[in-house]
Every structure is written in C-alpha cells, then in structure tokens.
Amino acid sequence: MxxxxxxxWIKKEGDIAIVGVSHYAQDQLGDIVYVELPKVxxxxxxxDEVAVLESTKAAADVYSPLSGxxxxxxSILNQNAELINRSAENxxxxxxxxxxxxxEMDEMMExxxxxxxxxx
Amino acid sequence: MKTILxxxxxxxxxxxxxxxxxxxxxxxxxxxxxxxxxxxxxxLFDVSHMGIIDVTGIxxxxxxxxxxxNQILGKEKHTAIYTVLPLETGGxxxxxxxxxxxxxxxxxxxxxxxxxxxxxxxxKHAAGFKVKIQDRFLEDGILAIQGPNALKLISPLFLxxxxxxxxxxxxxxxxxxKIILSRTGYTGELGFEIYAxxxxxxxxxxxLLNEGKPFGILPIGLGARDTLRLEKGYSLYGHELSExxxxxxxxxxxxxxxxxxxxxxxxxxxPHQQQYGVxxxxxxxxxxxxxxxxxxxxxxxxxxxxxxxxQKAIAVILVDDKLNIxxxxxxxxxxxxxxxxxxxxxFIPEKK
Numbered sequence: 001m002x003x004x005x006x007x008x009w010i011k012k013e014g015d016i017a018i019v020g021v022s023h024y025a026q027d028q029l030g031d032i033v034y035v036e037l038p039k040v041x042x043x044x045x046x047x048d049e050v051a052v053l054e055s056t057k058a059a060a061d062v063y064s065p066l067s068g069x070x071x072x073x074x075s076i077l078n079q080n081a082e083l084i085n086r087s088a089e090n091x092x093x094x095x096x097x098x099x100x101x102x103x104e105m106d107e108m109m110e111x112x113x114x115x116x117x118x119x120x
Numbered sequence: 121m122k123t124i125l126x127x128x129x130x131x132x133x134x135x136x137x138x139x140x141x142x143x144x145x146x147x148x149x150x151x152x153x154x155x156x157x158x159x160x161x162x163x164l165f166d167v168s169h170m171g172i173i174d175v176t177g178i179x180x181x182x183x184x185x186x187x188x189x190n191q192i193l194g195k196e197k198h199t200a201i202y203t204v205l206p207l208e209t210g211g212x213x214x215x216x217x218x219x220x221x222x223x224x225x226x227x228x229x230x231x232x233x234x235x236x237x238x239x240x241x242x243x244k245h246a247a248g249f250k251v252k253i254q255d256r257f258l259e260d261g262i263l264a265i266q267g268p269n270a271l272k273l274i275s276p277l278f279l280x281x282x283x284x285x286x287x288x289x290x291x292x293x294x295x296x297x298k299i300i301l302s303r304t305g306y307t308g309e310l311g312f313e314i315y316a317x318x319x320x321x322x323x324x325x326x327x328l329l330n331e332g333k334p335f336g337i338l339p340i341g342l343g344a345r346d347t348l349r350l351e352k353g354y355s356l357y358g359h360e361l362s363e364x365x366x367x368x369x370x371x372x373x374x375x376x377x378x379x380x381x382x383x384x385x386x387x388x389x390x391p392h393q394q395q396y397g398v399x400x401x402x403x404x405x406x407x408x409x410x411x412x413x414x415x416x417x418x419x420x421x422x423x424x425x426x427x428x429x430x431q432k433a434i435a436v437i438l439v440d441d442k443l444n445i446x447x448x449x450x451x452x453x454x455x456x457x458x459x460x461x462x463x464x465x466x467f468i469p470e471k472k
Contacts, residue, residue, distance in 0.1 A: 031153075033152075
C-alpha cells in the first residue's frame with residue numbers, strides 16, 4: 001500500500017489501482033454520511049478532485065493520486081457511507097483506476113512512513 | 121476557558137474544540153453514536169459553559185417581561201420559560217431560559233457565546249426598575265441528562281423528579297446542599313438539567329456516568345448537541361438568531377406574545393424574511409450556502425447537517441419568499457444545485 005500527503009492510499013493489482021482514504025483521514029472527518037462518487041469511464045489526471053466525502057463536521061475532497069481511467073466505483077457507499085469509517089483501508093475503498101503511468105507511484109509514501117506521520 | 125469537567129472530557133477521550141472561547145468536547149466516540157444514545161437510551165452533557173444570571177427585586181418580573189418576547193410576568197413559581205431577548209432595533213441579543221423562583225427571584229440561563237453581552241444588556245436596561253443583577257459565571261456548573269431512560273436513571277437520587285412537569289423546576293438536596301433540578305433540555309427528549317456549585321457538578325457527573333451504565337449512558341459532545349436540536353427545529357444563536365436576525369423571522373417566533381409591550385416589538389412587527397425546515401435530496405447543506413428558487417437567490421442556509429433518525433440531510437433556510445410545506449427550493453452545494461423540499465417542523469415527530 002502507498003499513501004499520499006492528502007491521505008489517499010492505493011493498492012496495486014496488475015494495471016489497476018484501488019484507491020481509498022486512510023484510517024487517519026476518516027478519524028479526522030468523523031461520521032461520514034454521504035459520498036459523491038465519480039462516474040465510471042471518467043478519465044482523470046493525477047491531482048484531480050475525484051470524489052467528495054461529507055461528514056457531520058465537514059466536506060473533504062478526495063484526489064486521485066494517479067492519471068488514468070476510472071473502471072469501477074464502490075457503489076455500496078451510496079447506501080452505507082459509514083463503511084469508510086469502519087474499514088477505510090479495506091472494504092471502504094472508493095474507486096478503481098486503470099492507471100497510465102506507474103512512475104506516478106514513485107512520489108507516494110510507503111505505508112510505514114505515512115503512518116509514522118499520521119497516527120490516530 | 122474550561123469547565124470543571126475539562127479533565128473528565130480528556131479522560132473520556134473527547135476531541136476538544138474551541139467553542140466561544142471554551143475548550144469543549146465536540147464528541148467522545150462519534151456524533152451519530154452519541155445522537156442515537158440520546159434518542160434511544162440516555163446521554164449526559166456538560167453545559168457549564170452556559171451562563172447563569174440572577175435577577176432579583178420587586179420589579180424583577182416586570183423587568184424581564186419588558187426585555188423578553190415571551191411573557192414572564194404572571195408566570196407560576198417554579199416555571200422555566202424559553203424566550204428571546206431583543207435589541208431596540210429588533211435584532212436578537214440572545215435566546216435564553218428564564219427560571220421563575222418567585223415574583224422577586226429569577227435566574228436566566230444564557231448562551232456561552234453571549235455571557236458578557238447578555239449580562240451587559242440586562243444591566244444597561246435596569247435603570248428605572250428596582251432590580252439586582254448578579255452573575256454566577258464562575259461558581260456554578262450545569263449538567264443535562266437527556267433520553268428515554270433519564271427519569272429511571274435519576275429517580276433513585278431525586279425521588280421527586282417523577283413529579284416534575286415539563287418546563288418546571290424544583291430545589292432539591294444533594295449531599296445536604298441545595299441544587300436546582302429542572303425538566304428542561306435542548307434535545308426534545310424526556311430530560312433534566314441540574315444547576316449546582318462546580319464541586320457538586322463534578323460528583324454528579326461521575327455518579328451519573330457510572331449509574332447510567334445499565335441504561336446505556338454515553339457522555340455527549342457539542343456535535344450531537346447540534347444534530348439533536350436541529351432535528352427538533354430549535355434555534356441556535358448565531359445561526360437562526362443573531363443581532364441581524366429578529367425573533368419574528370426565526371424558528372423562535374412562537375415565543376412572541378404580541379399583546380404586551382416589550383423592547384424591539386415595533387421593529388419586528390413586519391418580518392421581511394422567514395425560516396423554514398427543508399430536507400435535502402443528496403449531500404449535506406451547510407451554513408451560508410445559497411438558496412435558489414426559479415433561478416435566483418432567495419436566501420441562505422442557517423444550519424444544516426445529517427439527521428441520524430431520518431437518515432437524510434436536513435437544514436434550516438432563511439429566505440425572502442413565503443414558502444409552503446412541500447414547496448421545493450434549490451441549494452447550491454459546492455457547484456451543484458441540489459433539490460430541497462420544505463417540510464413541517466420538527467423534522468422528527470414528537471414522542472408520547
């Protein structure tokens with residue numbers, strides 16, 4: 001798993017990456033009650049705002065760490081946004097992307113480094 | 121500033137925020153979990169950041185009546201009256217609860233953000249009335265116990281509680297000392313508030329949290345305090361009421377008893393705006409978001425959040441137009457116009 005400074009994570013599976021927000025991020029946000037998911041087939045650049053999480057406290061943008069095409073979104077989140085609070089780094093994944101450029105992952109943090117800097 | 125319970129909040133794992141200069145718990149576990157505990161079991165709130173002001177003297181009743189939208193003079197002993205304190209210009213100084221001990225003894229509970237302002241307002245208008253105004257800001261604290269299990273929880277300690285009617289209060293003894301127990305609250309649930317010296321507040325907080333375990337008690341932060349009052353359509357000062365929002369334009373308009381004279385009355389006779397509750401189709405509408413109708417802006421959101429009971433986003437809007445139940449408006453949430461439907465208040469039904 002790798003992490004961004006803006007608290008997204010990715011898991012690489014061949015030429016697909018699964019993307020979500022970190023456990024630390026969900027803790028900071030509090031109860032997540034609504035997720036605005038991106039559209040499948042949307043083509044994005046690294047750094048684009050791709051999803052929005054609404055909690056009782058605030059709204060937070062989710063940025064794509066990679067450029068590519070969105071191939072799947074976690075539609076369970078439409079009914080159960082709180083899944084992100086319960087399992088941010090596993091079942092609470094947000095979207096899957098077919099990435100264009102693996103080199104973009106080089107700029108991301110290793111899990112240990114991210115968690116040292118951002119612990120709950 | 122910190123209440124007597126600050127250390128307890130930290131021990132209980134609270135996330136602390138600044139609220140009107142006070143270091144208060146926004147939540148201990150989760151806002152939704154705490155909200156549901158109050159609706160389904162019982163919750164314990166430290167509300168000692170609010171201020172208590174004693175108003176006494178021969179003219180105490182007439183004085184408070186003149187400064188208040190609601191009628192104060194002639195109310196029974198031991199009643200608690202929710203009311204708005206207006207400015208001469210009609211805007212709102214604060215919304216408060218006035219507790220009538222007897223014709224010459226009252227105490228007023230004011231919002232944390234308005235402590236000094238409300239105290240100064242009372243003192244400023246006291247000329248010509250035989251009244252004494254004295255705050256109890258530093259010595260006393262306040263607890264709220266709210267939820268269907270509230271009475272069961274406090275009964276062993278306060279046998280007389282079961283006889284207390286809504287918006288009434290009594291003086292009771294706790295460890296030989298006098299405290300006030302009132303049947304009041306900001307949640308719409310069966311509930312009580314306790315007014316006592318700080319040392320007793322600390323003891324009572326510990327006792328309630330412990331004895332409340334079999335009743336499912338949780339300590340409740342300001343986050344849930346806000347979602348709870350919003351579901352009930354209660355005003356929050358700084359949102360539905362302010363120096364530019366008059367009582368007659370607000371959710372608290374029902375407090376206005378027009379047959380009397382009171383400060384600011386003339387200014388608020390023809391409100392040019394009104395507040396409505398809306399349910400939002402998707403996303404969360406937040407304070408200050410623009411409200412549209414037929415393509416133009418008619419007002420803005422004063423409060424908005426998620427309702428854990430309705431499982432929908434709800435909001436209060438302040439608008440120029442007169443609206444009816446089931447009318448639709450659009451709220452600009454970031455860049456999108458989202459549909460919102462005007463709904464009857466309270467958002468959730470009354471119990472019992």
